[in-house]
Amino acid sequence: MSTLAPSTSSPSGYIAYCRPGFETECLADLQQRYGKQGQQETGPGWAYQTAAARSEEDFGKPQSMIFVRECVPVLGRLSLPERDRLTPIVQFLREHAPAFQEVWIEYPDTNEGKALSSFARKFQPHVEKACRAEGWLSDGPLQWRLHLFFAAQNEVFIGLRRVRPGDWLCGIPRLRMPTEAPSRSTLKLLEAFITLVDEPERRLKAGMTGVDLGAAPGGWTYQLVHRGLKVYAIDNGPMKGSMDGHPQVKHVREDGFRWKPKHAVDWLVCDMVEQPVRIASLIAQWLASGTARQTVFNLKLPMKKRHAEVARCLEVITDALDDAGLRYRLRARHLYHDREEITCYIRVGKD
Numbered sequence: 001m002s003t004l005a006p007s008t009s010s011p012s013g014y015i016a017y018c019r020p021g022f023e024t025e026c027l028a029d030l031q032q033r034y035g036k037q038g039q040q041e042t043g044p045g046w047a048y049q050t051a052a053a054r055s056e057e058d059f060g061k062p063q064s065m066i067f068v069r070e071c072v073p074v075l076g077r078l079s080l081p082e083r084d085r086l087t088p089i090v091q092f093l094r095e096h097a098p099a100f101q102e103v104w105i106e107y108p109d110t111n112e113g114k115a116l117s118s119f120a121r122k123f124q125p126h127v128e129k130a131c132r133a134e135g136w137l138s139d140g141p142l143q144w145r146l147h148l149f150f151a152a153q154n155e156v157f158i159g160l161r162r163v164r165p166g167d168w169l170c171g172i173p174r175l176r177m178p179t180e181a182p183s184r185s186t187l188k189l190l191e192a193f194i195t196l197v198d199e200p201e202r203r204l205k206a207g208m209t210g211v212d213l214g215a216a217p218g219g220w221t222y223q224l225v226h227r228g229l230k231v232y233a234i235d236n237g238p239m240k241g242s243m244d245g246h247p248q249v250k251h252v253r254e255d256g257f258r259w260k261p262k263h264a265v266d267w268l269v270c271d272m273v274e275q276p277v278r279i280a281s282l283i284a285q286w287l288a289s290g291t292a293r294q295t296v297f298n299l300k301l302p303m304k305k306r307h308a309e310v311a312r313c314l315e316v317i318t319d320a321l322d323d324a325g326l327r328y329r330l331r332a333r334h335l336y337h338d339r340e341e342i343t344c345y346i347r348v349g350k351d
């Protein structure tokens with residue numbers, strides 16, 4: 001089966017978007033995936049690695065990538081004159097004659113990048129008009145998308161990628177802050193549910209029970225309660241706002257490393273700020289003992305050797321689950337709402 005979009009040539013490489021300050025980790029993710037041969041480069045909020053070939057599974061964000069928000073196969077990279085950015089792009093695309101149904105103009109998640117957002121909005125209809133006139137952009141079912149990633153005002157990576165559910169412009173999920181949630185960190189768990197959990201509406205249902213370790217003031221608890229779960233909220237600190245005294249919430253003022261429920265629960269979430277390897281061991285105990293089947297938790301990142309620390313923590317968990325003979329699915333990601341931490345999701349079981 002052909003793995004390329006109709007009438008396109010092989011890409012020159014892959015551009016990956018990340019949180020500024022995490023370019024080294026983002027590039028390491030790319031290299032782990034596509035090899036270290038060829039050229040690589042990083043700029044604020046992105047990393048680029050040349051690669052010889054691509055396959056169908058390369059489209060989108062492979063599960064093994066932790067620090068990559070979005071990854072796009074690149075057809076080419078152009079320097080653009082200030083007065084006319086469109087003509088060189090159209091000329092370049094003529095050599096490739098790609099077929100696509102959507103155009104995204106993207107930019108890095110930096111202050112300089114954000115300054116490009118109004119340019120992007122204005123530029124978009126011009127690109128679309130030109131691509132339509134050439135017959136590249138059509139109205140058919142949404143299958144392929146042209147990505148123009150402006151690393152700077154005068155520099156663009158031109159990419160083409162298969163459209164996938166859950167794609168976000170610039171790799172940034174735009175989530176609305178629920179007014180009743182007592183803290184902004186509620187968005188982190190919401191993003192985790194949307195991006196890491198398969199079929200979240202099936203896996204988070206009314207009547208289930210969850211535990212939230214390090215729950216106060218209640219932003220994560222809110223996400224569980226909102227989906228109908230009963231929640232044990234473990235924290236010496238106070239629950240606030242709508243989560244203070246909520247009938248679905250049992251607030252327990254205890255140490256999250258010691259407290260255990262009397263019966264197994266469906267979900268464990270954990271946002272305690274602690275040494276990552278301590279959190280990893282705790283999660284491993286809960287899962288390996290069958291106390292919880294699904295979990296979302298944060299691992300705080302060190303200043304240096306972040307990849308190595310993440311690998312060490314995940315190994316603690318996978319070793320414990322393997323020793324217990326359990327099957328599981330594990331995903332780890334540096335979410336948009338994460339700063340100096342990553343978020344992990346693990347589901348134990350076959351389905």
Ligand SMILES: C[S@@+](CC[C@H](N)C(=O)[O-])C[C@H]1O[C@@H](n2cnc3c(N)ncnc32)[C@H](O)[C@@H]1O
Pocket residue numbers: 182183185186213214215216217218219220221234235236237254255256257271272273274
């Ligand atoms: C980042 S805050 C959690 C924010 C919460 N997820 C939310 O959305 O509102 C971390 C919480 O972990 C709690 N914490 C830290 N160590 C703990 C421990 N050993 N046991 C229980 N809670 C702990 C702190 O009291 C603090 O409230």
